[in-house]
Amino acid sequence: MADFQIAIIGAGPAGLSAAARAQILDQQNQVSTPSYVLLEGFEVVAKTIQRYQKGKKVMAEPGFLDLRSDVRFEEGRREEILGWWQGRCEELGINIRYQAEVSAITGSKGAFDIALVNGENISAENIILGIGLEGNPRMLGVDGERLDRVQYNLEDPKAFHDEIILVVGAGDSAIENALALSEQNDVFILNRRDEFSRAKEGNLNLILKAISDDGHRLNCFYSTSIKSVTQNSEGKPLHVVMKTPEGDITMDCDRIVARLGAIPPRRFVESIGIQFPSERRDAIPELSRHYESNVPGVYIVGSLAGYPLIKQAMNQGYDVVEFINGNFIKPADYPLLQHQLLGLPYDREVDELLERFQALIPMFRKLNSLAFRELIIESTIIAGYPSDQVLDDARRKINTLASKLRAEGRNPRMTKVIAEGDVIYDRGEFGTSFFTIVDGEVVLENEVEGQQLRTTLGRGEFFGESSLLSGRPRGEKAIAGSNCIVVETPRRTMLKLMNSNEEVRSGIDWIFVVRELQRHFAPFAPLRELRDLGARVGTRQFDAGATIYDEGDEAASLFIVRSGAITLSRQVDGQDVLVSQLRSGKLFGQMALMGDGIRRETATATVAAEVIEVERAEFLELVQRNDARIRQLQEDVSRQVIDKARMSVRPDAAGLFRFLMRNGLGEATNVLVIDERLCVGCDNCEKACAETHEGLCRLDRKSGPTAVDVHIPSACRHCEQPHCMKDCPPNAILRAASGEVFITDACIGCGNCEKNCPYDVIRLSYAAPKKPGLLSWLLFGRGSGPGERQGFEPDAEAKARGKKAVKCDACVNVKGGPACVRACPTGAAKRIGPAEFVALVEGRMQ
């Protein structure tokens, strides 16, 4: 007989919610000894949220999902939420054990053995893993690593005065902590290596400056590690022995702050026997519909299971305890699916429909049902109807329910009902979602050399992968065919899926390659004839700055840029001169196959890039087809040769081009560039930005680099593959069909986008107070007048709402286009796209 029916590991939102449910079930069943235990490695609940900064607003996205938990959770401040949770724990008398870090789990369903770090063992029939993704901090690995004054995080550097503190580590958090602590303490930073190679450039400069500055209370030990830490009986509380290149030295100090990174939980999870579908870092373990892993009896919930939002995690904690107890309740997201599928011409249960859908799409057939369910929840279902009558009925049904729900204050995602012949997306539109046909037909329309090309796709086929993978606008028009039912999946969901499912990834990669080959070499060839060939062509990835090939290399392959950008450069008089810049969808290196086989330039990745490599055999096979567009290919090569030759005799132009690329224009689609020869510094651009965006300006004219009087202010580049969109928990960053990347109100203020943006153009800000009317400003001096800016103190309401991410949206909603450009009196501010970069450079050289 096991000690407990359920052992819940990790007292985060998921674990707490699970424990609360288990406790209430115990009360209902009038069990005197608890049937469960909640194990927490720390001394408090919700470690990740504890680590948020003081007073941080915690949002309760997604708004359309209801909370199902015995623990309270709604939008609030960090302290409030932690208070509710801690309070609820005590009120219910939850059987929680703090400082119970789990070191190993063995056994199988019904008899798991859980070994704790402190040497204890606990047995349980089932295990719920809710340990999150942060992992436990890496310890010092020496005796004394668990002493009181050896700490692994730092909440408030201001809390310490005039102490001697050792900071161990060389990453950004170690540097930031050391700098902050050195304001009022004597700090020694211990770096195991002889330089700070892992740090961000800004931090690197700061720490090196602080170390070399005599006036700063900060010193560094390089190539030094801690050998042991013991407690002193008098004097400074800690006695430390350090290993340095000059031999061991000792030091007495008040405190050690070790910032050595975290141990990712994956290794621990794998040690239990749970399999991850791929080696990729962000892969998610496969789970059943009831959150059970491949190890029977081990359930995974929360962010480790791929659900980063608190509400989702709490719902799962509740549900999974019910499942373990044999109550197969409908999940909390059931109504969401009902609404999404309501407009379909079938009268069936949600689960049945999902099963049928999955069976109809070959690529998703092997997906586990939970992952497929998640995919549908995050997608939009599009239903195309032929006749007016049926269409009207379907629309009426949707609208009636939608308005009823809206009256209740909810805003659910409903089926998108369209008419046959409607355009799903148009050529040239930006869009990164991915479409799968569940039923019916969709027609793709394209124009090649003046000729119309129509392809009809049917059940199980998909489209839109090109924009998904490359970030460039749609290359074709998609039209709803007869009785079509299409699943439109957002990019983030799709990437998550591709990262954890090899089948989906290779399926999409393959069709991408095939369509790309078709586009470049034989647009009129039937797709099926190119499929085998496509399977033989590989894709390669390069980090920013990596070399793809060198000038003078002998070679027999050409490349197509799949995503990112490529710089081609040549050696001219011993100088590296940029001769060409290529974006996704372009060919390069053709000369190796169509000329003498020698690379005439060096190709490097401007930003992180993926390229498709076509070898000689496949190339010949393609160009020997009757429908190959060989003349076009030859003309392209001739034109490129001329362009490159022209650029190589203009090293000044090449220099400016390189400057633009270095500042992110290689991946930009729409960037603000100021001509310094025209700018009078009136800041009307900034004023216009603030006036059209609730008082918050999203550009900084004065900052940013300048070369040859071309100034690139700090403002969003609207990247092809936006870095900010990568890791947004509520999916609040969207791209408009016209290309603008913008942040919606769903933002939870987590700051991920701010961190991920390489150009520092996103910041977190409180809402600005509303501007007074013109007259009340003019007559009574209230607030600020038109175009006037004032540093503002956020009001109580804004503070209650919390900070949200703010960035340029290229005035997606402003009539007449970007306000900054329209407000410039001298024409110095322009927003330009990649097509105008050459004109910009040439204009400068006159």
Add this chain to the structure above:
Amino acid sequence: MIYRNVMRYAGGRYLWVALLLVASSFVLYFSQGGVQPPNGGTWQGYVLGTVAALLIVWLAWLGIRKRRYAGGSGTVQGWTSAHIYLGTAVLLLATLHCALQFGWNVHTLSYVLMCGVIFSGFYGLYQYLTQPQLLARNRAGEARAGLFAELYDMDGEARRLAARCSPAVGLAVKSGVERTMLGGGMGAQLLQRDGSRFMQAGSGEAAATLLPNADQQPLVDFVAARIPRAAKRSEARNLQDLLAILVRRQSLLRQLRRDIALQGWLRVWLYVHVPMTIALIVALIVHIVTTFIYW
């Protein structure tokens, strides 16, 4: 061409509009004659005057359009381009309207104010077309905040090095840094006047004296003069390092002072142009009203 200055906006569209306007005004002017000589009281004179007055109101409207950030038609650059060409045309229109009849009265006052507005505008235009390049060249790709940040670093560095030198040098440099002046009143900003000072220790019992330090040159000379007289090699080295910092500081201060002055010149004409416009509109109303009263 991605960038065009205001004169070349839309291929000089408003230049042609203005030329057309001026040409038709001349035709109208020379159609006068017969009983009355050309003046503001003929029907042609009234037409010219009305068009000119309406144009003045429209020209002044730029100040409002410029602040209509969300709405408003066209671009501010387009408006500015039209403002310049049509504003120039107004000068001719009004001259034809009054037919060069001047006197000591409110009518001529309007004319004079209008000329003031237009000529200050010409000056502003000249500034707008020439200063940005000078500004950019002076800043050499650095933002003003960047220059200030560097100056701040240099200040710290100079203080640190000065602390290692003799007390006299220490006092001079420390006071020189503290009493460095940038900006000041409008005149000081525009003319780059420098009221910086530094303190020189008196010999023996004598009190320290405050000396002018315009452009930092006196302080540089003061430190440079001590290098060949240094008693120790380490002192000479410290002074050399200090001198290098002071010279860099001097060049930064020059850049900043010039930046402030250039920015100032870009702006100062508006303090004439805008108030005078308001005065012009008032005078214009009086001119029109009196014309009708004494008709």
